[in-house]
Amino acid sequence: MGVDVEDLIAGLRRGERRALARLLTVVEDGGESRLRHVVAALYPTTGNARVIGVTGSPGVGKSTLTNAVATQLRGRGRSVAILAVDPSSPFSGGALLGDRVRMQGHHADAGVFIRSMASRGHLGGLSFATPQAALVLDAAGFDDVIIETVGVGQSEVEVAATADTTIVALAPGMGDGVQAAKAGILEVADVFAINKADQPGAGKLESELRGMLEMGHATEDADAPAGWWPPIIRTVAVRGEEIDALMGAIDEHTRHLDDTGERDRRVRRRALHLIREIALEHVRLRFARLGQRDDPLLDDLATRVAGRDLDPYAAADELLAALEGGGA
Amino acid sequence: MGVDVEDLIAGLRRGERRALARLLTVVEDGGESRLRHVVAALYPTTGNARVIGVTGSPGVGKSTLTNAVATQLRGRGRSVAILAVDPSSPFSGGALLGDRVRMQGHHADAGVFIRSMASRGHLGGLSFATPQAALVLDAAGFDDVIIETVGVGQSEVEVAATADTTIVALAPGMGDGVQAAKAGILEVADVFAINKADQPGAGKLESELRGMLEMGHATEDADAPAGWWPPIIRTVAVRGEEIDALMGAIDEHTRHLDDTGERDRRVRRRALHLIREIALEHVRLRFARLGQRDDPLLDDLATRVAGRDLDPYAAADELLAALEGGGA
Numbered sequence: 001m002g003v004d005v006e007d008l009i010a011g012l013r014r015g016e017r018r019a020l021a022r023l024l025t026v027v028e029d030g031g032e033s034r035l036r037h038v039v040a041a042l043y044p045t046t047g048n049a050r051v052i053g054v055t056g057s058p059g060v061g062k063s064t065l066t067n068a069v070a071t072q073l074r075g076r077g078r079s080v081a082i083l084a085v086d087p088s089s090p091f092s093g094g095a096l097l098g099d100r101v102r103m104q105g106h107h108a109d110a111g112v113f114i115r116s117m118a119s120r121g122h123l124g125g126l127s128f129a130t131p132q133a134a135l136v137l138d139a140a141g142f143d144d145v146i147i148e149t150v151g152v153g154q155s156e157v158e159v160a161a162t163a164d165t166t167i168v169a170l171a172p173g174m175g176d177g178v179q180a181a182k183a184g185i186l187e188v189a190d191v192f193a194i195n196k197a198d199q200p201g202a203g204k205l206e207s208e209l210r211g212m213l214e215m216g217h218a219t220e221d222a223d224a225p226a227g228w229w230p231p232i233i234r235t236v237a238v239r240g241e242e243i244d245a246l247m248g249a250i251d252e253h254t255r256h257l258d259d260t261g262e263r264d265r266r267v268r269r270r271a272l273h274l275i276r277e278i279a280l281e282h283v284r285l286r287f288a289r290l291g292q293r294d295d296p297l298l299d300d301l302a303t304r305v306a307g308r309d310l311d312p313y314a315a316a317d318e319l320l321a322a323l324e325g326g327g328a
Numbered sequence: 329m330g331v332d333v334e335d336l337i338a339g340l341r342r343g344e345r346r347a348l349a350r351l352l353t354v355v356e357d358g359g360e361s362r363l364r365h366v367v368a369a370l371y372p373t374t375g376n377a378r379v380i381g382v383t384g385s386p387g388v389g390k391s392t393l394t395n396a397v398a399t400q401l402r403g404r405g406r407s408v409a410i411l412a413v414d415p416s417s418p419f420s421g422g423a424l425l426g427d428r429v430r431m432q433g434h435h436a437d438a439g440v441f442i443r444s445m446a447s448r449g450h451l452g453g454l455s456f457a458t459p460q461a462a463l464v465l466d467a468a469g470f471d472d473v474i475i476e477t478v479g480v481g482q483s484e485v486e487v488a489a490t491a492d493t494t495i496v497a498l499a500p501g502m503g504d505g506v507q508a509a510k511a512g513i514l515e516v517a518d519v520f521a522i523n524k525a526d527q528p529g530a531g532k533l534e535s536e537l538r539g540m541l542e543m544g545h546a547t548e549d550a551d552a553p554a555g556w557w558p559p560i561i562r563t564v565a566v567r568g569e570e571i572d573a574l575m576g577a578i579d580e581h582t583r584h585l586d587d588t589g590e591r592d593r594r595v596r597r598r599a600l601h602l603i604r605e606i607a608l609e610h611v612r613l614r615f616a617r618l619g620q621r622d623d624p625l626l627d628d629l630a631t632r633v634a635g636r637d638l639d640p641y642a643a644a645d646e647l648l649a650a651l652e653g654g655g656a
Contacts, residue, residue: 028399039639040639040642044639117397155533264634270634271629272619272626274633279647280612287607287608288604291600291604308372308375308594311368311598312367313368317604318606319607322652
C-alpha cells in the first residue's frame with residue numbers, strides 16, 4: 001500500500017494525469033495513513049499555484065463562469081485545474097457533475113484538468129478534503145487551481161479559507177436578491193460577479209449589493225483586508241461577456257495580495273485552517289472508533305444518558321477527561 | 329444570565345410558548361454555558377415525544393408533506409412541533425422559511441408550534457444544534473416533534489440519528505431518479521414517500537426504488553433494523569392524498585420499534601450521537617479559541633506550516649499532544 005502511494009507520488013512528479021487522479025481519490029476516500037503519507041510527501045512542493053474560489057447559490061452560473069475564467073487563463077498559456085465541489089452531490093471522481101458537460105470545450109486540452117469531488121470517506125466531509133485536494137493539484141504544478149463550490153452551509157467560508165482570491169457569483173431573477181443571500185458571502189468575497197447581467201434586475205442587484213457593502217464598510221471588522229474594496233463585475237458568462245473584466249479584477253486582487261502583505265496573512269490563515277481540520281478529523285475518528293468497538297466507558301455513558309440518569313453534557317465531560325488522560 | 333435561563337425553563341414548564349421560543353434561540357445562538365445549563369436542566373424530562381424526521385432533495389414537497397402529517401396528528405388531538413432545518417438558509421427564529429407560508433392552515437392552532445432553524449452560533453452547525461432543539465421541544469411536552477430537513481451533505485444521516493422514524497421523500501420528474509439520489513437515503517429511510525405521485529414517472533421511480541432496496545437487502549448490513557422493510561407510499565401531499573396511508577406506515581413503524589426492542593437501540597444510538605457531538609463541539613471551540621488568542625504553540629505551528637518547514641499532519645500531532653498534556 002505504501003509502495004502504491006509512492007508510485008503515485010512519483011507519477012505525479014512526472015506529470016502523469018492518471019497518478020494525479022488516483023491521488024485525488026486517496027484524498028477523497030480517506031484511509032487516514034495513506035492520506036497523511038500523500039500530504040506529508042507533497043507538502044514541501046506546494047505553495048506555488050494561485051487558488052481561485054468560485055462560490056454562490058445554485059443557478060447563478062458558477063460552472064459557466066469557471067469555464068470562462070479557465071478559457072481566459074488558457075489563452076495566456078497558464079495550466080488550470082478545476083475542482084468542482086458539490087456538498088449536495090453523491091457523485092465524484094470519474095462521474096462528472098451534471099453541468100460539467102458545459103466544460104466540454106476543454107476536454108481535449110491537456111492544459112486543463114477537471115475533477116468533481118464529493119465527501120465520502122471523511123467524517124469532516126469537504127471541509128477536511130477540499131484543502132488537501134487543492135494541495136495535490138498545487139503539487140501537480142498547475143498555475144491556477146479553481147475551486148468551484150455551491151454556497152450551502154459553511155462551504156463558502158471554507159472555500160475562502162483555502163483560496164487566494166474568492167469570487168462570489170450572484171444573478172438577478174433568483175427571487176431573493178442580496179438580502180436573502182447569506183450574510184457570509186459579503187465577508188468572503190474578494191470579487192463579486194453579477195452573472196446573467198443581461199437579465200432584468202441586474203442593476204437593482206448591483207445597487208443592493210453596493211448598499212450592503214457600504215453598510216458593512218461602516219462597521220468594518222478588524223479582519224477585513226486593508227485597502228481592498230471588492231469590485232463588482234457584471235458578466236454574461238454563457239456568452240463570454242465581461243470575462244476579461246472579471247479576470248482583470250482577479251489579477252488586480254493578486255497584485256493587492258503581493259503588494260500589501262495580505263498574501264502572507266492568507267497563507268498563514270490557510271495553514272491554521274488545515275492544522276485545525278486535520279486535528280479535528282483525528283478527534284472525530286477517535287470518537288467514531290470508540291463507538292464501533294464498544295468502548296466500556298462510552299458504552300456506560302450511552303446507557304446512563306439513554307436512561308436519563310446522566311445529561312449529555314456531563315457525559316461528554318467524562319468522555320473528554322478519559323481521552324485526555326490517555327484513556328483511549 | 330443564569331436567572332434568565334431559569335425563568336425560561338420555568339416558563340417552558342408552565343407551557344409558555346414565548347419561553348419555548350427563547351430557549352430555542354439559546355440552542356441556536358450558542359453561548360456554551362447557557363446551552364449546557366438549558367439541556368442539563370431539561371434532559372431528565374425528555375424522552376416522551378415521538379420524533380419524526382422528514383428529509384429529501386429540494387423540490388420534492390417536504391414542507392407540504394410535513395404540513396399534511398401534522399394535520400393528521402392534530403386530527404387525533406396530538407400536539408405537534410415542527411422544526412424546519414435548512415442548512416442552506418440564513419434565516420431562522422422569527423423569520424420563516426419561504427415555504428412555511430404553506431403552513432398557514434395551522435397558524436391559529438395552539439396545538440401546533442412551528443420553528444425554522446439555521447446554524448448560527450455553533451462551529452458544529454446543525455448537527456450540533458438540531459438534536460438539542462429536539463430535546464427542548466420534547467421537554468415542552470409535544471406529543472410529536474417533526475424535524476424537516478433538506479437532504480444535503482450529511483444532514484439526512486444526522487436527522488436519522490435524532491428521529492424515531494425517518495421519512496425520505498422523493499418525487500418523479502426531478503430529473504435524476506433514485507440512482508442520482510444519495511446512497512445515504514436508502515440507509516436512513518424507515519418509510520419512503522413518493523410525493524407528487526400524480527405526475528408522470530411515479531411508477532418508474534417506485535420500481536427503481538424497489539430494485540435498489542432489494543439490491544441493498546441482498547447485501548444487508550448488520551446495522552439494519554431487524555425485520556423492517558421500509559414501505560413505499562405514493563402521496564399527493566398538496567391535495568392531502570394518501571397521507572392517511574403515510575400516517576399508517578409511521579404508526580406501524582412506531583409499533584415495530586416498541587415490539588422488537590429497536591426503540592431501545594435507537595434511544596441508545598441517539599444518546600451516543602449527542603454525547604459525541606457535544607464533545608466534538610467542545611474540541612472545536614477549544615481550537616477556535618486557541619486561534620483567536622494567538623496561542624504561542626499554534627502561532628509557531630502555523631508559521632512553520634506556512635513556510636513549508638512542517639507538514640500540516642505533523643503540526644496537528646503537536647497540537648493534539650499539547651492539548652492532551654493539558655497545555656490548553
